[in-house]
Ligand code: SF4
């Protein structure tokens with residue numbers, strides 16, 4: 001076997017491909033684009049121009065490349081009084097674990113390109129959700145290790161938010177699972193054949209999941225742990241340079257991964273495409289469809305920055321426990337009703 | 345008069361329906377502006393605001409009108425204007441020189457308050473209607489007597505398009521292009 005074939009085999013192996021190519025490179029590109037869109041959309045809505053001068057023809061897209069380069073080459077300062085090992089490990093581990101759900105998410109219905117053996121595929125939604133709930137721990141750890149009052153307050157706020165949104169996200173996804181009667185993402189997508197997408201059948205659960213994603217990745221209006229006006233940069237106050245970029249990028253990557261999960265559970269996954277045989281039709285094209293839908297969700301979340309202010313912590317928790325939790329439960333109930341009368 | 349006693353009910357608590365409705369309203373408003381943005385940003389060096397005559401911009405001296413009264417230098421609140429002595433040919437005694445005082449200005453200090461222009465008894469000082477001129481070293485901002493009599497070159501006008509900003513009831517600030525008469 002020639003070297004390039006071996007390389008192609010390794011990269012084409014679904015878990016590697018998904019975590020490295022879709023996960024790392026894809027989400028890097030998506031998050032750069034999302035940040036640009038966020039600034040540009042907010043500027044449009046607020047009657048400004050937004051990023052412009054770096055590349056007037058591209059609408060200032062190169063600003064983001066410049067920002068990235070600045071973060072990459074900035075001197076990362078490690079303050080003397082931080083707890084060094086967790087301080088360094090938290091952003092890196094948080095980023096990697098944020099991408100790990102991609103190692104279990106199927107992007108096609110063709111079994112030869114599933115990342116897990118078919119038996120384990122039965123629980124792919126549960127495994128992915130379980131991994132997806134891990135990264136916030138590292139945000140709290142980052143705040144704790146920073147040994148800075150703002151960072152600690154930010155970390156505690158994150159902890160409050162986690163407790164609220166995690167339940168909602170999981171219950172919301174259970175709404176989809178209850179409707180289909182399976183934790184297998186492939187079956188959930190297959191059940192949405194012919195535009196019976198669960199977003200149409202079960203909009204309540206989708207809304208709960210959407211808001212939970214917004215909360216979990218601290219996008220507006222729930223940008224509470226990092227609110228600059230109150231706690232500088234929250235858990236990331238002491239970070240600089242590439243470590244800060246990892247922390248900030250981690251939120252966008254998590255948003256992207258959760259958006260992919262939402263696409264599979266509610267937006268019909270790779271449909272209207274039907275995966276066929278071979279690498280191109282069986283794997284690459286379906287994954288592009290899924291990623292494209294996920295990008296739409298990420299951009300929709302970015303758009304919220306343009307219109308919302310920031311909620312206070314108590315308002316966000318109030319909304320989470322009093323409105324979203326019943327909403328998510330209603331989503332499960334709706335899913336069960338639909339399953340019993342056989343709509344899905 | 346006795347204070348009036350009356351019942352005033354508390355503001356009603358916002359219901360869930362109100363919350364949902366206002367959220368949808370704000371999202372629709374955002375989408376409306378996103379689709380049809382009404383930008384107000386002045387793309388500055390490409391467009392510049394055409395300021396009206398009488399704007400308090402840079403100050404220029406008409407030397408022949410100046411009677412060396414030093415009122416301008418005395419009233420200047422930031423001590424930007426100073427009198428200097430120069431030798432001039434004396435018109436009454438041809439062939440002889442005499443000392444005369446003239447003001448010079450230091451634009452590092454000037455706050456463009458316009459007091460000097462107001463106080464000048466002979467209208468020897470006047471404003472031009474622009475102020476956005478960049479100097480790349482501070483020494484250039486001390487104007488000597490020669491510089492003080494010439495209007496500085498307005499580079500922005502050479503590169504940009506003059507606009508006038510008007511307030512519109514619906515659209516907010518609107519930029520209207522104007523023809524540059526200069
Ligand atoms: S404009 Fe005001 S600050 Fe400037 S020179 Fe005249 S009096 Fe002084």
Ligand code: SF4
Pocket residue numbers: 409410411412413414415416417446447463464465466467468469
């Ligand atoms: S106030 Fe007018 S006339 Fe008097 S010194 Fe100044 S410029 Fe000359």
